[in-house]
Amino acid sequence: MRKKCILIMNIIIFLICLSGCWNRRELNTLAVSIGIAVDLTEEREPYKLTSQIVLPSRTEKESNSTKKPYYNLMSEGKTLFDALRNATHESGRKVYLPHTKVLLIGEEAAKRGIVKYLDLFSRDHETRPNLKIIVVKGKASEVLEIESKIEKVPAFSLDKLTEMQKATSQSTVVNLLEFNNNLISKTTEPTCGVIEVNKKNGNKVVEMYGTAVFKGEKLVDYLDDVETRGFLWIKSDVKSGIIVIPSTEENEKISVEIIKEKTKIKTEIKENNIEFTIRIEGDYNVGEFVSDKKINNSETLELIREGVEKVIILEIKSALNKAKDLNTDIFGFGEKVHKKYPKEWSSIEEQWNMLFQDIKVKYEFQTNIHGAGTVSNTAIPRN
Amino acid sequence: MKLEKGKISSSQLMYLMTGFILGSTLLLSFVAPITKQNTWIAILFGGAAGLILVYITSTLAMKFPEKNLVLILETVYGRYVGKIISVLYILFFWMLITFNVKGISDFFVTLIMPETPDIVFIIIIVLLCGYAVSKGLEVIARTSLLLVSIFIIEVILIFILLYKNLDFTNLLPIFDISLSKLVQGVHTITAIPFGETVxxxxxxxxVSKIEKARKASLSAVVIGIVIFIIISIRNVGVLGNSCCTIRYPSYQAARLIEVGNILERMELLLAISHIAIIFFKITIYYYATTIGVAQVLNLRSNLPLVYPIGIISVIISSIIFVFHLDSVEIGTNTFPIFSLPFVFFIPLVTLIIVNIKEKNKKKGNI
Structure with a gap:
């Protein structure tokens, strides 16, 4: 009898204590943030934070299309965390971070030093290390206001935009973890994606291309789309994209699509010269080939192959030159030397900035042209 | 008078010990800032040192079958000195109960439920472990196979799911570390998971067949080394340079799992298996403390001590570290040196004394 009493008491205690979480948060008490933009202003409370809150009830298909399915919650504070909490002056719900997809940082803020904007997001338990970091040319909060024609919520459209960048490989997509890794590294400089607001046909549109280059924690310059592809070739991060081989006397321009690519980099120190051999193994398909020649003879294929390699070399060179101009080792060459030659590294480390200026780069290619689409010859008028 | 009537098999001893060693997984991050990408080397050396320590303790155990630490110390050092050393040991294990309880409650408060007071986690964990201890050693041993396999499956599963994020070049350059830092890292690893097996x-x-105990203990250490190396390679490979700045690298690594758009946000799986394995570590310390106190005070049973010791542990755990990062400071700088006499010197000296006594006896007989 006594045992049964104790058992029943235990069951009751556990039922009461363990049936729910202490700080449970129901959906109707949360403001689920999906995108955050930070800007620096000249006012007394300089940190301006805009978090895009999704309003789930309005995202349904039947709902009235005049009502926006999101709300931009703006707040200011002395620090970023202060600003985030100050949002509760306006909203009855606390901003809930785990679903944040993108962190937009205004150009001005990034130029002054980005670390103080990132620390909160690496420290907080709610944010995830795969939060995407993007620098906005201009004001970051503006981007969250521009609705795309296809997606209803700007932050979701930005997230999809970053996913789609692999189709051209002309912009970098970097998450918080990768950015921090490069910040911590002694030689590698961090990079991240860039967004720009442009006007097209009188409408504002958000466009993503290029790369923001940092030196230490400060934004110094941007790579354009060609340089960015060159940068990604070295990082072995080119997923897809179109290579346009310029026209010659005999041929029109040829477009070749990148199917698969892998870059291997060999590092060597030869008589105080640091030499990198970049070997690019790639599979390509011909997408456009306007010519009366047959594509399946070895001469034409050789021509295409050479053309592809030339374009790649040009892209890589443009990226390298830009990086040397800025004196930023964004490629992680320093880390590669460190990993291959740990003993020599201690003497190299201090003068790496100088040595980076005159590194030598050699190219090797294995270019496989696989297909040429559904026709064998171009449909052109016969003479 | 025996305090524990149960018997366990040598394979159960192995699972228990594996669970106990793996219970220090969260503490691996203490070493990461010191040894960085070379953590796995530190684990390898630390594990080797751990094998020696386990060899010493298991030899000691085989010399005194059916005796526990308190009785061993009393037979070797005499009644009073032996009791004093035993009390020190008991306080040492008791302290480790509170450290580990606080550790797991910190884990939850920092990462999962920041607004919950940590006393809630502390009470629930101590209650759970106290229940396990009151059920006796056999019961704890029987759960070991299940919980240890859950943990090992979790480690392997997360390794596979993170395989595409792994960058093995993060492990380079190998041995790029100053000797003093390597020694510090090896020392910490030896002290925290392996040395504590004392x-x-x-x-x-x-253990029913004591002659098999040594083999079981040594294989537990080997399993521990292998799993720790897998974990540390996974964390460094996935997190790169950040690994040494993150407090709970395994958890952050698990957050990166993204297979398609379906398998995401798997980190709670990891938290669950961590609770299971840390439950072990705390339960074994708890068990040892109750048995030790009962033995020193010559009680007939350890059961009346379970809840009083639990209540005191709850109170100490809730006041022990005010600032969460204090535990990191103590784990890296103080504890490895503080634990040295308990995990190394006393067992070694005891073994030497026992050997000398045995030789003298043999000579005397001749």
Whole structure:
């Protein structure tokens, strides 16, 4: 009898204590943030934070299309965390971070030093290390206001935009973890994606291309789309994209699509010269080939192959030159030397900035042209 | 008078010990800032040192079958000195209960439920472990196979799911570390998961075939080394340079799992298996403390001590570290040196004394 009493008491205690979480948060008490933009202003409370809150009830298909399915919650504070909490002056719900997809940082803020904007997001338990970091040319909060024609919520459209960048490989997509890794590294400089607001046909549109280059924690310059592809070739991060081989006397321009690519980099120190051999193994398909020649003879294929390699070399060179101009080792060459030659590294480390200026780069290619689409010859008028 | 009537098999001892060693997984991040990408080397060396320590303790256990640590110390050093050393050991294990309880409650408060007071986690965990201890060694041993396999499956599963994020070049350059830092890292690794197995001197006495105990203990250490190396390679490979700045690298690594758009946000799986494995570590310390106190005070049973010791542990755990990062400071700088006499010197000296006594006896007989 006594045992049964104790058992029943235990069951009751556990039922009461363990049936729910202490700080449970129901959906109707949360403001689920999906995108955050930070800007620096000249006012007394300089940190301006805009978090895009999704309003789930309005995202349904039947709902009235005049009502926006999101709300931009703006707040200011002395620090970023202060600003985030100050949002509760306006909203009855606390901003809930785990679903944040993108962190937009205004150009001005990034130029002054980005670390103080990132620390909160690496420290907080709610944010995830795969939060995407993007620098906005201009004001970051503006981007969250521009609705795309296809997606209803700007932050979701930005997230999809970053996913789609692999189709051209002309912009970098970097998450918080990768950015921090490069910040911590002694030689590698961090990079991240860039967004720009442009006007097209009188409408504002958000466009993503290029790369923001940092030196230490400060934004110094941007790579354009060609340089960015060159940068990604070295990082072995080119997923897809179109290579346009310029026209010659005999041929029109040829477009070749990148199917698969892998870059291997060999590092060597030869008589105080640091030499990198970049070997690019790639599979390509011909997408456009306007010519009366047959594509399946070895001469034409050789021509295409050479053309592809030339374009790649040009892209890589443009990226390298830009990086040397800025004196930023964004490629992680320093880390590669460190990993291959740990003993020599201690003497190299201090003068790496100088040595980076005159590194030598050699190219090797294995270019496989696989297909040429559904026709064998171009449909052109016969003479 | 025996305090524990149960018997465990040598394979159960192995699972228990594996669970106990793996219970220090969260503490691996203490070493990461020191040894960085070379953590796995530190684990390898630390594990080798751990094998020696386990060899010493298991030899000691085999010399005194069916005796626990308190009785061993009393027979070797005499009644009073032996009791004093035993009390020190008991306080040491008791302290480790509170450290580990606080550790797991910190884990939850920092990462999962920041607004919940940590006393809630502390009470629930101590209650759970106290229940396990009151059920006796056999019950704890029987759960070991299940919980240890859950943990090992979790480690392997997360390794596979993170395989595409792994960058093995993060592990380079190998051996790029100053000797003093390597020694510090190896020392910490030896002290925290492996050296603490000295607590098993309270358990090996109840193994049914004592001659198999050594093999079981050594294989537990080897399993521990392998799993730790997998974990540390995974964390460094996935997190790169950040690994040494993150407090709970395994958890952050698990957050990166993204297979398609379906398998995401798997980190709670990891939290669950961590609770299961840390439950072990705390339960074994708890068990050793109750048995030790009962033995020192010559009680007939350890059961009346379970809840009083639990209540005191709850109170100490809730006040022990005010600032969460204090535990990191103590784990890296203080504890490895503080634990040295308990995990190394006393067992070694005891073994030497026992050997000398045995030789003298043999000579005397001749």
């Amino acid at each position: 607590v098993f001197l309270f358990i090996t006495g109840y």
